[in-house]
Amino acid sequence: MKDRRRFLELLATAPSALWLAVFFLVPTVVVFAIAFKPTSPYGGVDAGWTLETLASLGNPNYPSILWRTFWLSILTTVISIIIATPVGYFLARVRKRWRQFLLLLIIVPFWTSFLIRIFAWKVLLHPDGFIKEGLVFLHLVDGGTSLLYNAWAVLLVMIYSYLPFAILPIYAAAERFDFQLIEAARDLGARQWQSFYRIFLPGIRRGLLTAVLMVFIPALGSYLIPDLVGGPDSEMLGNKIAQRVFMDRNLPHASALSALLTLAVLLPMTAVLFLPGRKGRPDLMTGEEK
Amino acid sequence: MKRSRVPLIVTMAMLVFFYLPIMILVINSFNASRFGSTWGGWSLRWYLRLLHEREIWYALKNSLVIAFSASFLSIVLGTTAAFALHRFASRLQKAHYAVIFAPLVMPEILMGIGLLLFFVALGVKLGLFTIFLAHVTFCISYVAMVVLGRLQDFDFSLIEAAQDLGANWWTATWRVLVPLLMPGIVAGGLLAFTLSIDDFVITFFVAGPGSTTLPIRIYSMIKHGSPPLINALSTLLLVVTFAAVWFSQRLLEVRK
Numbered sequence: 001m002k003d004r005r006r007f008l009e010l011l012a013t014a015p016s017a018l019w020l021a022v023f024f025l026v027p028t029v030v031v032f033a034i035a036f037k038p039t040s041p042y043g044g045v046d047a048g049w050t051l052e053t054l055a056s057l058g059n060p061n062y063p064s065i066l067w068r069t070f071w072l073s074i075l076t077t078v079i080s081i082i083i084a085t086p087v088g089y090f091l092a093r094v095r096k097r098w099r100q101f102l103l104l105l106i107i108v109p110f111w112t113s114f115l116i117r118i119f120a121w122k123v124l125l126h127p128d129g130f131i132k133e134g135l136v137f138l139h140l141v142d143g144g145t146s147l148l149y150n151a152w153a154v155l156l157v158m159i160y161s162y163l164p165f166a167i168l169p170i171y172a173a174a175e176r177f178d179f180q181l182i183e184a185a186r187d188l189g190a191r192q193w194q195s196f197y198r199i200f201l202p203g204i205r206r207g208l209l210t211a212v213l214m215v216f217i218p219a220l221g222s223y224l225i226p227d228l229v230g231g232p233d234s235e236m237l238g239n240k241i242a243q244r245v246f247m248d249r250n251l252p253h254a255s256a257l258s259a260l261l262t263l264a265v266l267l268p269m270t271a272v273l274f275l276p277g278r279k280g281r282p283d284l285m286t287g288e289e290k
Numbered sequence: 291m292k293r294s295r296v297p298l299i300v301t302m303a304m305l306v307f308f309y310l311p312i313m314i315l316v317i318n319s320f321n322a323s324r325f326g327s328t329w330g331g332w333s334l335r336w337y338l339r340l341l342h343e344r345e346i347w348y349a350l351k352n353s354l355v356i357a358f359s360a361s362f363l364s365i366v367l368g369t370t371a372a373f374a375l376h377r378f379a380s381r382l383q384k385a386h387y388a389v390i391f392a393p394l395v396m397p398e399i400l401m402g403i404g405l406l407l408f409f410v411a412l413g414v415k416l417g418l419f420t421i422f423l424a425h426v427t428f429c430i431s432y433v434a435m436v437v438l439g440r441l442q443d444f445d446f447s448l449i450e451a452a453q454d455l456g457a458n459w460w461t462a463t464w465r466v467l468v469p470l471l472m473p474g475i476v477a478g479g480l481l482a483f484t485l486s487i488d489d490f491v492i493t494f495f496v497a498g499p500g501s502t503t504l505p506i507r508i509y510s511m512i513k514h515g516s517p518p519l520i521n522a523l524s525t526l527l528l529v530v531t532f533a534a535v536w537f538s539q540r541l542l543e544v545r546k
Contacts, residue, residue, distance in 0.1 A: 015367050112312070
């Protein structure tokens, strides 16, 4: 009986585990291996091993790009959390009928094409778009400034894209939070903001932590957003990887940069896997906590 | 006791922030004028123009072939994965869960470049088939998570009842478990389908000549093409996405 159960487990685990081992784990390792391979003149990878690619990472442009990738991701995370926390609080307290409707509205962007959502902002921030014309009308900017193709546009669209990832875990934690604690704090004389800051925030800290990682990790790997709404001086690490692949066809170099990015996301990724445990992750379909 | 209005205001402002760009895009797709800033009256002209764009139809066909095949295979792999994760609690399942969960957080560009280098190293020709393999890889995790969520609501005494009544394990699975889980499986499949049909980054890395998908086509139109056509095309894709979300919500409601 025990053997049979073990056999059943293997039978049910093998298909997905093997598939992901071959098409997810092996490719991640390959990224590290190819960084030590020489480039072939035809844009492929040659035999033998070399340290040349690693040496070329000393490119003087890279420190500034790494720094920009880092601060844009940090700012995106901080602002997303600041917006998502009151939203999670509101969702947890609002009446059930409303809550389901609002959750649906928050989940829809999850399902919507990333490309289209970025394009929509490109239209909105366009020099002929109404935001620009409105700002010019109010004399907040002059006609010559471009709202697009700079780091602020990248930051704005990053927040827009990654905010839903912050709301769901915070909401899941807020839903389990006992709001009577806040009332108790108020009864004992705490001010409104004190009860929020000293009771609510510590009570949802696991949700906050998950939210931080769920925004920060994908943000570090942003490529499409700076590619479409950023300019030459707002490039991120992802853009450099794509340029090495599609423009100079230097795969070992692209792979060295990707290995760097993988190392940068590995630590927060392990944290997200092991810290919050299996419970309390928001449901992808309904946003409810499972 | 007075409650703060700040959470309400932030939530409403956030919803405006979420939907304003999308709404402007949809409205502009019906704008007869070529330029977004001037309103030329309501018109379907950009939608009619789409009909004549051969490359779009070709890309759509590729996208549909991949989305159907990738979501089908990922339903099978994702559902068995969810079943294993739910039914067994062992060290193996902990590792299994980690490998299912990791693709959900991994930046897309890293999955894309990893697969590209992997295919190059093996000498696999890039094209529709490599896109299919890549899409199955990221869809498995989403399907598994959705089905796992449904399994947690599932009453396993029903399986035991079937077995007490003489059904063997196979019959109990196929005649009781799978039909009752069907709404969750279909919802997971719909999610996989929309993710596949919408994916750009990973697809772009593993696509070869002639394997243009709809998002790749849209990307090159954004880079060099005419915005009104993209508005119309995007609106159509949004309609498909909204329909899929609505339908899967209905499916999951019926179960409750």
